[in-house]
Amino acid sequence: MARDYDVIVVGSGAAGLAAAVAAADAGASVLVVESEKRVGGSSRLSGGHFYAAGTSVQREAGVVGDTADAMFEHYMTLAQWLVDPAVVRRYCDLSAPTLEWAMGLGVKYPKEALYASGVGSIPRGHPPEGEGAEVINVLDRHRTNRSVDVVLDSRVTALVTDDEGRVTGVKIGDDEATCGAVIMATGGFGANPEMIEKYLPQAAATGDWRWYIGAEGARGDGITLGEAVGGVVDGHDRALLLATPGFSRDLEVALPGWLVMVNRQGRRFCDETASYTVIAGLLNKQGGHAYAVFDEGARADAKRSPQFQAYWVNEILEQKADEGVIFREDTLAALATNAGIDPEGLEGTVERYNIDAEEGHDTAFFKKATMAPIRTPPFYAAEIRPAILCWTGTGLRINADTCVINKADKPIRGLYAAGETVGNLHGDVYIGGGGSYGPCLVFGKLAGENAAKYARSVND
Ligand SMILES: Cc1cc2nc3c(=O)[nH]c(=O)nc-3n(C[C@H](O)[C@H](O)[C@H](O)COP(=O)(O)OP(=O)(O)OC[C@H]3O[C@@H](n4cnc5c(N)ncnc54)[C@H](O)[C@@H]3O)c2cc1C
Structure with missing residues (x-):
């Protein structure tokens, strides 16, 4: 039976829309499913800064010689290596090319705005013109131009798997849509008090003082859905x-x-x-x-x-x-x-x-x-x-190719994740402004490309 789509992206924030655009560019038919009434999630509310090294914006601003190697060293030292080195390495390596990709789509990162975000002295924080909302607008325009379908007000409630444990679709209430691969881009869980109790003791300890600045849709569905098909939760108690x-x-x-x-x-x-x-x-x-x-x-x-x-x-x-x-x-x-x-x-x-x-x-x-x-x-x-509470960093463990990993450290076939729903990227100390939105774009784009490729392979 023919499947409905090659790739289904769950969530329409920066990670989800980057994934959708990249998957479409890789030749996939794509559906984006969004639980809320409009696209964008927390990404739309965000400053949208992008932490990246070795970019053309840096060079134009006179910051020469910054490299992915230097960013990796700083990142891993700050995190005391208590993050996944392979995933961090991929982020560092792809930060500049992905920022250039976003610029190619029409996002503007003015060189005058470049700044040293976090505790490092090298300016790696790239604020976009129009903040996170404009990044979402640009991505959503490209989604539309590529005829990627989107359904709003539709919460994915389960993943569908075949007899071999491959993810082959999603359930939206009583409906089901089939696909070659699913990309989980459901954001964090800042709007879910139960998950905060479970995964984020440092935030739970602040009691009724705590409030969350992000979007309502950040209920941690990626964790629940991913765990139900064998995904592993990583990065306990990580957040900004x-x-x-x-x-x-x-x-x-x-x-x-x-x-x-x-x-x-x-x-x-x-x-x-x-x-x-x-x-x-x-x-x-x-x-x-x-x-x-x-x-x-x-x-x-x-x-x-x-x-x-x-x-x-x-x-x-x-x-x-x-x-x-x-x-x-x-x-x-x-x-x-x-x-x-x-x-x-x-x-x-x-x-x-x-x-x-x-x-x-x-x-x-x-x-x-x-x-x-x-x-x-x-x-x-x-x-x-x-x-x-600004964002949460506990979430699904992925490998450097954005595949969701099971207990045996093996990829769950057909399941990818990107953005705040990922758990093995952030250390106890935040790398700096742009260190969450940046990886959303980096791993969103990569997940789109890889999911499209995988979907093609299971079609053959
Ligand atoms: C005010 C603010 C300012 C910030 N500023 C910065 C900054 O300058 N730099 C930086 O690096 N980070 C910043 N952050 C953090 C950063 O913006 C977020 O971590 C990032 O945007 C998360 O993107 P995402 O795509 O993973 O998730 P989101 O943008 O939250 O998108 C996830 C989407 O998935 C949807 N969804 C959830 N569950 C389901 C489901 N079951 N079915 C269907 N859809 C579902 C949600 O409704 C949501 O639309 C900021 C955050 C906020 C709130």
């Missing part, structure tokens, strides 16, 4: 979380330089302006929370700015202190006692910090921001938790 005082559900990526962040012992543990890619990990090492301490002078000076709109603004801080959300006391000792911080530790930290602030040099953590001494009562302490 941001530090927040939990006042509201507004996205602020960084902490302002004027505050002092201490743990329960009253000790600082980082440059408070450290990259958003490392702050959650540092907070987790302090037991999952810390306190931002400041005085009345710093509070009064906290003006609204493009970067700080929602939390670190004088009237909001006052309001939160009035509501009892922030601790406010006339002495540092009382502040420490009420907040549960060691008073001696806090006083010692503040003494040293104030000397450094006067001399304009942070001798402890080399913070470059202007430091505000803590002198004028009342004194404030706002609890901070790593509770804004």
Whole structure:
């Protein structure tokens, strides 16, 4: 019996649409199935940055000599090799060619916007014009031009397999569509509290402070569907979380330089302006929370700015202190006692910090921001938790060719995965801005090409 399509792509974010376009270009007939009412998923909400090395954009911006080798070395060192080297290597090798491919389709990555994302000094973060939404628009236009079918509002509920365990189709409610290969591109599970409990203890521990910035469709279906046909879940407790005082559900990526962040012992543990890619990990090492301490002078000076709109603004801080959300006391000792911080530790930290602030040099953590001494009562302490969930990194294990792998480390025939649903790519520390969207495009395109090839082979 003739199959309905060569390739069925489940999910229409950056990974799914890249896969669909690439599979169509490889000669496959393709269907994209999307559970929501429009294409794009979290990718449409995203900045869409692409972390890549050795690109023409870098060269035009005067960044010469960056290579996939250098990116691989940095990536693996940061991840302490606790990721899949072969998968990371493939991402690094294909990052530049895939970015050029996206540019060929019409995505613009202005050289002026290139920046050093994450903790590395080499500019590898490529923000696209029009952010993630424009990348989706471009990909979706190409999907349409290639006559790739899409069905919206249709959630895939199961994968269909034959007697030999090959994936040969999908179930959408009572309907079934047959194919040569399926590409799982269902995104992460940030919108699924049960999966967060199961796979992401660091996020679960933040309790009702936690909120997810991505799309509703991120329910982790890729994991459920993949596991049901023998797929393996990898990358336990991997995600990007941001530090927040939990006042509201507004996205602020960084902490302002004027505050002092201490743990329960009253000790600082980082440059408070450290990259958003490392702050959650540092907070987790302090037991999952810390306190931002400041005085009345710093509070009064906290003006609204493009970067700080929602939390670190004088009237909001006052309001939160009035509501009892922030601790406010006339002495540092009382502040420490009420907040549960060691008073001696806090006083010692503040003494040293104030000397450094006067001399304009942070001798402890080399913070470059202007430091505000803590002198004028009342004194404030706002609890901070790593509770804004941006994306999840636990998911299906793939090999470097994007095949979903079973317990025996063998590919499940006919099943590919790409994007946030993949679990063996992200380490404990995020590589940097573009380190999630980049691989979505890289592995989406690769999955499309490989699934098309496989589908052709099983047709013969
Ligand atoms: C606000 C925001 C900003 C971000 N900024 C950046 C950034 O600048 N750089 C970066 O690297 N990363 C960034 N990220 C993360 C990055 O955007 C995501 O990791 C990435 O876009 C995920 O793409 P995806 O294709 O894997 O999944 P998605 O884009 O989420 O697409 C998955 C799709 O699958 C659909 N789906 C799910 N289950 C089913 C099912 N059973 N049947 C059918 N369809 C299904 C979903 O509805 C969804 O449309 C950001 C994320 C957010 C939310």
